[in-house]
Amino acid sequence: MTSTTHLTCACGKLEMVVTGEPFITTECHCNSCRDAGERMAKLPLARPMMEENGGTRFVLYRKDRFEITRGKDLLRGYRLSSTAPTRRVVAACCNSPLFLEFKGGHWLSLYSSLWPEGQAPKPEIRTVTGDRGADVMLDDAIPSGTWQTMGFYGKLLTAWIAMGFKVPNIEIKEEAVI
Structure with missing residues (x-):
């Protein structure tokens, strides 16, 4: 039996x-x-996007395993620039961060803050820690590094193969540059 999470x-x-x-x-x-x-923190966000260490926790699902069952017209997208390949999506009603979507991506990175306190799946890996620079020390509680990142890309590819190389579209009527 397949589980569903609301x-x-x-x-x-x-x-x-x-x-x-x-x-x-x-x-x-x-x-x-x-x-x-940092830019979106200037909005009155209903839930946090970032952890205290500056990272953003995501729970990744294939798009074909995701559905908006109520309030689809409330989606609001934000991009860092008009040509940015990613958009962050919030609920316009209360500015709850919902997900990050890559242009042409077959998956969604849902913000872990959507889950009730203490119920979000724990992060398996840290990604792109090299962008932090040598002056920022991250603890060893979550694995990071080259091999973990290669495994991350392997899981993305495996998910896409399982979807038959489809890339479902999520239509968002309202979008802005932040």
Whole structure:
């Protein structure tokens, strides 16, 4: 039997359902995620995007295992520039961070803050820690490094193969540069 997880924005007007287990969970430290986190922190966000160490925790699902069951018209996308390949999506009703989507991507990186306190899947790896520079020390609680990153890309490819190389589109009517 396949499990489903119901997730909502902070005010409950938008509801999403994910089916099965995520294919990987991460804590990203790339410049883009940190820059977006800092810019979006100026919005009255209902939930946090970033961890205390500056990373962003994501729970990755294939797009074909994700559905918005209520409030699809409340999706608002933000990009770092008009040509940015990623967009961060929030619920317009309460500014709850929902997910990050890569242009042409077959997966969604859902913000772990969507899960109730203490119920989000724990991150398996840290990604793009090299963007942090030598002056930032991260603990060893979550593995990071070249081999883990190669495994991350392997899981992305395996998920895409399982989807038959499809790339479902998520339509968002309202989008802005932050």
